Amino acid sequence: MTRLDLGTIALRFFTLLMMAFLIFPIAVTLIVAVNPREFILPPNGFTLDWFKAAWSSKTFLRGMGVSLVLGIVAATLANALALPAAMALVRNDFRGKGAINLLLMSPLLIPTTIFSLALYIWFVRVGYGSGLVPLLVGHTIHIMPYALRILTASLHNLDPSYEEAAQNVGAGRIRTLFSITLPVIRTGLISSFALCFILSWNDFPISVFLAPPGWTPLPVELFAYIKFQYDAVAAALAGSLILLSAVAMVVIDRLAGLRRVLRS
Amino acid sequence: MIRRLLPPLAPALIALLIFVALPMLWVLRTSFNELGDGAYVVEAMTLDNYIRFLGDPWYLVNTLWFSIRIAVVATAISVICAYPVALYIVKTTGLQRNILMALIMAPLLIGLVTLVYGWIVIFRGGGLLNSLMIALHVYDRPVRYMWDIKGVVILLVYIGAPYVVLSLLDSLERLNPFLVEAARNVGASRWTAFWKVVFPMTMPGLYAALVIVFSLNFSAFAVPLMIGNSNTQMIGLIIYREALLNNDLPFASALSVIMVAVNALILVGMAALFGRIILNRLEAKR
Numbered sequence: 329m330t331r332l333d334l335g336t337i338a339l340r341f342f343t344l345l346m347m348a349f350l351i352f353p354i355a356v357t358l359i360v361a362v363n364p365r366e367f368i369l370p371p372n373g374f375t376l377d378w379f380k381a382a383w384s385s386k387t388f389l390r391g392m393g394v395s396l397v398l399g400i401v402a403a404t405l406a407n408a409l410a411l412p413a414a415m416a417l418v419r420n421d422f423r424g425k426g427a428i429n430l431l432l433m434s435p436l437l438i439p440t441t442i443f444s445l446a447l448y449i450w451f452v453r454v455g456y457g458s459g460l461v462p463l464l465v466g467h468t469i470h471i472m473p474y475a476l477r478i479l480t481a482s483l484h485n486l487d488p489s490y491e492e493a494a495q496n497v498g499a500g501r502i503r504t505l506f507s508i509t510l511p512v513i514r515t516g517l518i519s520s521f522a523l524c525f526i527l528s529w530n531d532f533p534i535s536v537f538l539a540p541p542g543w544t545p546l547p548v549e550l551f552a553y554i555k556f557q558y559d560a561v562a563a564a565l566a567g568s569l570i571l572l573s574a575v576a577m578v579v580i581d582r583l584a585g586l587r588r589v590l591r592s
Numbered sequence: 593m594i595r596r597l598l599p600p601l602a603p604a605l606i607a608l609l610i611f612v613a614l615p616m617l618w619v620l621r622t623s624f625n626e627l628g629d630g631a632y633v634v635e636a637m638t639l640d641n642y643i644r645f646l647g648d649p650w651y652l653v654n655t656l657w658f659s660i661r662i663a664v665v666a667t668a669i670s671v672i673c674a675y676p677v678a679l680y681i682v683k684t685t686g687l688q689r690n691i692l693m694a695l696i697m698a699p700l701l702i703g704l705v706t707l708v709y710g711w712i713v714i715f716r717g718g719g720l721l722n723s724l725m726i727a728l729h730v731y732d733r734p735v736r737y738m739w740d741i742k743g744v745v746i747l748l749v750y751i752g753a754p755y756v757v758l759s760l761l762d763s764l765e766r767l768n769p770f771l772v773e774a775a776r777n778v779g780a781s782r783w784t785a786f787w788k789v790v791f792p793m794t795m796p797g798l799y800a801a802l803v804i805v806f807s808l809n810f811s812a813f814a815v816p817l818m819i820g821n822s823n824t825q826m827i828g829l830i831i832y833r834e835a836l837l838n839n840d841l842p843f844a845s846a847l848s849v850i851m852v853a854v855n856a857l858i859l860v861g862m863a864a865l866f867g868r869i870i871l872n873r874l875e876a877k878r
Contacts (some may be wrong), residue, residue, distance in 0.1 A: 343680040346673055349750070351709025354698065356720065360713055376752060409607055412600035420597060432604055439811035439855070441828045442619065442848045443612070445835050449622055449845065450615035459615050469611050472604065478863050530703030533814050537836065547705040551818065554705075558712050566709040573702045577694065586697055590758065 354570055361567035367580045378564035388565055391549035395529050398545055402467035403475075403524035407517065409468070410475035415509075418483040433473045443470065444537035458540040466534040471524040478523065478584050482516025519584035526576040530569065611614075623845035631839040641846030651830075656854065659826040661810035662741070666748035670805055671798070673749060674756035681757065682764040696754045708747070715743050715819070739821040747815045751806040759804070763797030764790075766878045799866045803859055810855055827851050 361370040361378055382388055386525065413432060435443060446468060451462040490512060494504045510517065534546045544552070546569070554562050580586050623641055628634040645651045681692050699707060715737035722734040737743040767790060776784040813820045813828030820829065825849060835844035 331598060333782075337681045339676050343677045343692070346677045346753070347692065349673075350695050350699060352756070353707050353714060353750075354702065355710075356713050357706070357710040411603045413604040416600035422597065426603065428605070431608060434608065438612070438616070438827070439807060439851070441811050441813050441831055442616075442852060445831060445844060445848055446615035446619045447611060448780065448835065449841055450601050450611070450618050451840070453618055453622075465611050469607065474605075476604075526701055530701065530706065532704050536814075537832075547703045550709070551705045554709055558709060562709055563713075566706045569706045570702055573698070573706075577698065577701055581694075587758065587761075590697055590700055 357563050357566045357570060359564040360560055363560070378560040379568065381561045382400055382564035382568065387549055387553075387564075388546065391544055391546035394543050395546040398464065399525040399528040401479070402464060402471060403521050405464075405468040406472040406475045406524050407520055410472050410479050410520070411517075414479040414483055418480055418569065421440075432476055435469050436473045440470070440533040441537075444477055446533045448537050458538070460540060460543055463535065463538040463543060463545075466538045467528045467531060470531070470534055471527050474589065475520045475524050476519040476529060478516055478589055479513070481584070481588060482513040482520075486512050510576070515583040519564075519580045519589070522576050522579050523589055526573055526580075530573060550583045557590070597877055619845045622842055623849050625842040625845075626630050627840050627842055633841050636742075640755065641843045644843065645847060645850060652824075655825050655827050656850070658824075659810055659828070660854070660858070662745065662748070662824075662826060663806050663812075666745050666752060666809045667802060667806045669745070669749045670752035670756050671801065672751045674801075675760060677753075678757045678760035678764055678794075682761060696757050699750060700754050704751070704814050705818070707750070708815075711743070711747060711750075711819065712738060738819060739822070740867070741824050743819045744816050744824050744826075747819060748809050749811060751815070752809060755804050755808070756801040759797040759801035760794055761797075762800075763794040766812055767793045795870055799862070802862060806858065806862070810858075811851060 345560045359371050360366075362374050362376065363376070364373040364375040417429060438446075446459070447462055447466050447469075450455060451459075456462065486509065490508050491504050494508045495501075499507065530547060531545070532551065535548045536551070539545055539548055546565075550562065550565055550569075553565075577586060580589060596660065618720065622633065624637050624639070625637055625642065626634045626636040645656075677692075677696075681689065681696075684692060717734055717736075719738075719740070721737060725731055725735070726733070735742070771789050771793075772785050775789045778783070780788065811828045812826055813832045816824045816826045816829045817832065820826070828851070831844050831847045831851070833842045
């Protein structure tokens with residue numbers, strides 16, 4: 329049924345327009361990043377010089393290091409907190425389950441500004457002040473609901489009889505976890521980790537509140553840079569972040585289905 | 593039951609208690625404190641921080657009311673832009689659908705600062721947008737987007753629209769296509785079929801989208817920080833500035849409490865409105 333009437337054509341045209349809107353800044357960044365003459369569009373050639381400059385900048389490299397460590401540790405912690413909780417929620421039905429689920433999702437419901445401010449004030453209050461720990465805590469707590477969501481979904485697909493079988497032949501709970509449960513939900517774990525990592529890697533609001541001096545994550549470093557100049561080196565850095573996000577998107581989508589993961 | 597459930601749930605719940613619940617309560621407490629000389633927080637029980645904001649017409653008009661208006665406008669534009677897209681996507685399949693979905697979700701995963709870089713290139717005085725608009729004869733001299741409210745709204749729509757598309761798709765995919773067919777068969781025009789069948793069924797998705805996107809816009813601080821100017825003092829931005837630049841934690845806390853309260857009030861109003869709309873639809877059907 330390929331009836332092409334005016335309504336469908338208008339709908340298609342409008343969708344195209346919106347897609348152009350969504351892709352516009354991303355495309356512009358990538359084009360500026362490989363264009364030899366700064367900002368002169370349309371592009372007049374191809375160069376990786378800006379990427380070289382971006383990837384040899386000490387500030388950016390340090391920011392990248394910080395973001396990398398932060399992303400890996402926060403994603404690991406978030407999954408470590410979310411996995412047992414997800415297992416308890418999937419395997420049991422009890423009164424107040426909905427409430428606990430809502431509580432576990434609460435970091436997503438609080439505006440990021442207020443969540444970050446609250447953590448900042450709290451760490452000052454308990455006498456810790458600013459440091460790496462608040463930054464790490466902020467990232468971990470904020471991405472944990474996403475981990476919980478993916479892991480819950482993949483645990484739903486796990487047939488409990490596998491685990492029962494393992495326990496029947498004498499495997500302990502730890503043994504069962506490592507030789508049955510984790511391998512079976514492997515794809516869920518990988519995509520949960522990838523999503524947590526990319527959310528932490530790209531985060532700006534939490535980092536800008538909580539990052540201590542000397543531990544500036546890459547997005548905050550990029551923000552500080554483009555506040556004063558937005559040359560093609562910044563484009564190359566932004567371009568690198570876009571490419572990395574694209575890779576993560578493909579991985580998450582292949583393993584868990586991106587849409588299910590992002591649904592708010 | 594408790595003995596079996598508590599060990600796996602405890603780490604996450606304790607983490608949330610220590611790092612979300614208690615800090616939020618501490619924000620409430622801090623909002624009654626004072627700022628002493630040398631920007632130290634002094635324990636107190638005063639409403640000064642609230643009075644400073646709520647008693648000042650400048651703050652009320654240029655910050656609170658301004659944030660509400662911007663959030664409403666940006667949310668409305670997001671919905672208007674996203675609705676047709678969702679209607680189109682739900683009919684696509686295969687590769688076309690995958691590409692469209694990837695484009696919709698890309699802005700959600702790519703960091704805000706990264707996206708803002710591209711927007712700066714587009715917005716700049718003689719930038720791409722102005723060149724394009726002038727070439728299309730929409731207007732004949734450059735318009736200001738960067739450091740301007742127009743840029744802020746465009747960016748908020750850019751961030752909000754994908755959320756709206758995703759929520760609407762959830763509703764649209766649940767819609768039985770035979771309902772539309774049936775309406776068309778009994779003589780409804782395309783337009784009538786949309787208003788009488790499709791639109792009411794997307795109410796839950798629309799409501800979810802409004803809640804998310806309005807809250808996101810109302811509390812926005814990164815966007816006005818990066819491309820706004822002195823006339824775009826949204827409440828989230830003021831919180832950021834008072835907390836981090838002026839180190840006035842009590843005032844920033846009071847602003848946070850006000851922001852959450854106003855946001856909650858608006859969401860309650862929205863819930864009542866939508867509850868009534870959905871109820872009315874049910875009544876009408878009977």
